Amino acid sequence: EAVLPIIQSRIKVNSVKRIRVKQSESIESTYYLLKEFISDPKIRGAIFIPIGLAFIVYAASVVARRPELAVAAIIGVVGAYLLYSGFGIGESIDKYRENATESLYRGKISFITYLAAIMIGIIATIQGANACWAGIASEIFPGYVILVMMFIKTSVWWYVAAGLSLGFGRIVDLHLEGRVIGRAWAFPFFIIASGLLLWGASAYILASTGYDQDYGIQHLVLSIVGSVAISLFGIYVAARRYGEPV
Template sequence: MVVCVDRAGDVARSTGVTPPVVGREAVESLVIDLGQSDPADSSVNCFLEALRVGADLGDGPDDTVVAVVSGTADTAVGADRALAEQLDALVAAHDPDSAVVVVDTAGDERVVPIVESRLPVDAVDRVVVRQARDIESTYYLLKQFLADEELRESVLVPLGVVLLVFPILLTVTASLALAVASITAVLGAFLLYKGLNVDERLQDLSSQARDALYSGRVSIVTYVIAVGLTLVGAFAGALGVSGLSGAGAFVAAMTFVYHSVPWLALAALAGATGRLIDEFIREEALRASYLNLPFGTVAVGLVVRGFSAYFVEQAGVIPPVRTPALPFVAAGTLAPEERLTTFVLLGVLVSLVGIRVSSRVTGESGGDETP
């Protein structure tokens, strides 16, 4: 006899069939009913395995009895008692010499002692579903991941580097906290590098720089000048801050801005001018955006310079502006508010001049006003 054990009671619950189910045809019908009711139930595979074992053991399809016993109670004890009663009925009806027990879960395998108490058990066949959905999906996802070269380089290479570098850092620094902090910082930088597409941006930047060099654009030279002026501005700001003592963070920041903003404005002006020259050479009609950019850069620089000067003058870092004697105007000193107002008005004036110039030039050349 081949006994398939369903301790969970899926047979009665899903199909409404009263166990035990005896005979090949009855079990085959049960497989179809349960498969249609719940195709994901592994009991279907267990019943099919019982049919296969029964066919292998007998010379004919009816020589070996194939039966399915199922628990019909909600509790484990009640299910085991129901299984014992069904086994007693099978033994009384068919008087088998021995049994082969087919199970598909560890819970079903616990019923084997109950079967052994009724008749000898020759073997226990446990069915393992090789292609369970979660396992199969995980396997194919992992296989697809390993086949993707870009994903391997983005995940496996950094992970391998971490596993190699971490013990080295731990040995050199003799500090677990320092080693973990270093690895975390590097991983964070790598994630930002990938998340912000820095590699693609750098690749595009190098391509644009190469094209600019080959095409003879003026902007490539002015961009280099802009980078140099930016470095000079940062250095000038650092020098201005280095002379402070006892100043707060806000005053130090405003001092840095005050000393660096003229150079930064010149850097932006150099880049904007180079772009404007390139557009002038390449196109007959200039766009208003390129004409406005140099004037806007100077205007913003004047306004920022004025506000930063106001704060640092109020803090006593720089002296007030002294005006020379002019015809009909006596020499004097500008108050911080007057100094700020002068810079703001100059910025607005430069901006208005830029708008006027761009509108006139684009109007005469018939250029497009939109970038």
């Protein structure tokens, strides 16, 4: 209606038809809510990154002419990403990177042990992936649980070595700085106990399903008892050595 006088000055207007448009508050609020929801980097990454990874893995399997592996590969990659995000591995990596940078600038031994832990972790991942690939390439598909157990049994002691490297660097730095080591003594023992428990459980599962030999229930029990004993001994060393309460 604001431009109606201008139009009437040029041509004759016989009638005016008015159309009223009523906005839906619920639809409008939903639109802005979704827009704000997607604009959040964390939420956007949690939604679109797994979908993008699934598309990339499917495309790679088609290019490699192995579409039958697409579902397993997509589940594995997306599952790994969800675990990566759920356990806060990214934040841990950033923290280790900051610690390594600080160690480099301050001349700490932990810089070398951080690098060693990274390299050992890469080796562990490759070893586990090779074991899984051998299972996938076999005539009978073993199943996802068996593949996970193969990965753990093959790589767990490499990961334990990486953890021990981190703990060793931390203890040496505390000692050289004249600071109380305290409960840092317990870290290597807990790493070894965790590795023993994971290795024992995975070996027993593989043996019970026929994918491994010479490992019975008594070995699993010994692994559990040994891991608990090692953990308790680590707590004892940390508490008794420096007089801290348990």
